[in-house]
Amino acid sequence: MSMVVWVDGALVGPREKALSAVDHGVTVGDGVFETCAVYDGTAFALTRHLRRLARSAAGLGLDAPDEALVRDGVAQVLQAAGTDAGRLRITVTAGYGPLGSGREPGAQTVVVAASPAAPGATAKVARSPWVRNERSAVAGLKTTSYAENVVALADAASRGADEAILANTLGDLCEGTGSNVFVERAGELVTPRLDVGCLAGITRELLLEWALDEGLPVREAREGELPFSVLDDVAAGRAHLALAGSVRNIQPVVRLDDTDVEAGELSLRARELFDRRRAADVDP
Incomplete structure (x- = not known):
């Protein structure tokens, strides 16, 4: 396994161009994310991580992420990754936006990805x-x-x-x-x-x-x-x-x-x- 990626409802190749070139997360870093450890195909402390994801979004002035959508993405990614996954990342951006810092109302972009991980003991x-x-x-x-x-x-x-x-x-x-x-x-x-x-x-x-x-x-x-x-x-x-x-x-x-x-x-x-x-x- 290298990496499994899901964007806005669908699994995509890790090198596939799946985001708008003017996604505000790309142009100005306007987004929030969480990283979870994965054990035996399950994300650890997912509920706490999603709670903090919502807090970060609120602090950035973004709408609360769609938790049901995020959990669906997590489930699809971990099923596809199998037991090799060790790290899960959830990213939510402001979505399509202008080239400047101002936002344009619209749908958020949600990305879920998993990869192996081998942390050291020290x-x-x-x-x-x-x-x-x-x-x-x-x-x-x-x-x-x-x-x-x-x-x-x-x-x-x-x-x-x-x-x-x-x-x-x-x-x-x-x-x-x-x-x-x-x-x-x-x-x-x-x-x-x-x-x-x-x-x-x-x-x-x-x-x-x-x-x-x-x-x-x-x-x-x-x-x-x-x-x-x-x-x-x-x-x-x-x-x-x-x-x-x-x-x-x-x-x-x-x-x-x-x-x-x-x-x-x-x-x-x-x-x-x-x-x-x-x-x-x-x-x-």
């Missing part, structure tokens, strides 16, 4: 020279305007990393290009508050809930508790770092910039907890 990260704007109009929304992430991730990859870690404009630790971050120190796993500009990740959300259920010390940071400089403590071995995201789940970090670091004991326990709980409930 991660290598690099500090990004760019920052996340916590006051942006799209802060905390999962939009297709993703060029900042593409550039930051390419820079990290050029330095041997598989994720870039960003501060916000105030110097707070924020997030990765496609992940939330957790800092392990003093016997706790602590993740940045949402008001620093990071995405409200589904994996982040579930880990906070499940850790509370099982008495694992995982929590949201207090205001100002996690400056970007906390990564100096990680590099020095005084703290540890873990990533959380769809497909990657929980990944302890084993390299920061050019320094090998140890996976934290609590990060490893969080990875085990998440893997166990997600295996027990495919749509928590």
Whole structure:
């Protein structure tokens, strides 16, 4: 299997020209998306992902996506993909539009695609020279305007990393290009508050809930508790770092910039907890 793609009600070839050349998602990145892990032909936490898709659309000023249509697309794609699928992406754009930033009322474009995925058990990260704007109009929304992430991730990859870690404009630790971050120190796993500009990740959300259920010390940071400089403590071995995201789940970090670091004991326990709980409930 390479990739299975569905656009507006029909399966299409992955290289088939299936969108308008002036779709607003193409011309100005006017759209929202979700990525789910797929296990044994089923999308994980699909209901939560669709709920966030609707929140992102509302934040962008788009009509709520047609959930029944999206679920139909998901079903068709996963049936065609079989058990080889590991990643599912749902994209909803504003559809046909003018060449400028203004929108033209009309039907949205809906794309569902699946491909294999082989996430590692650990991660290598690099500090990004760019920052996340916590006051942006799209802060905390999962939009297709993703060029900042593409550039930051390419820079990290050029330095041997598989994720870039960003501060916000105030110097707070924020997030990765496609992940939330957790800092392990003093016997706790602590993740940045949402008001620093990071995405409200589904994996982040579930880990906070499940850790509370099982008495694992995982929590949201207090205001100002996690400056970007906390990564100096990680590099020095005084703290540890873990990533959380769809497909990657929980990944302890084993390299920061050019320094090998140890996976934290609590990060490893969080990875085990998440893997166990997600295996027990495919749509928590």
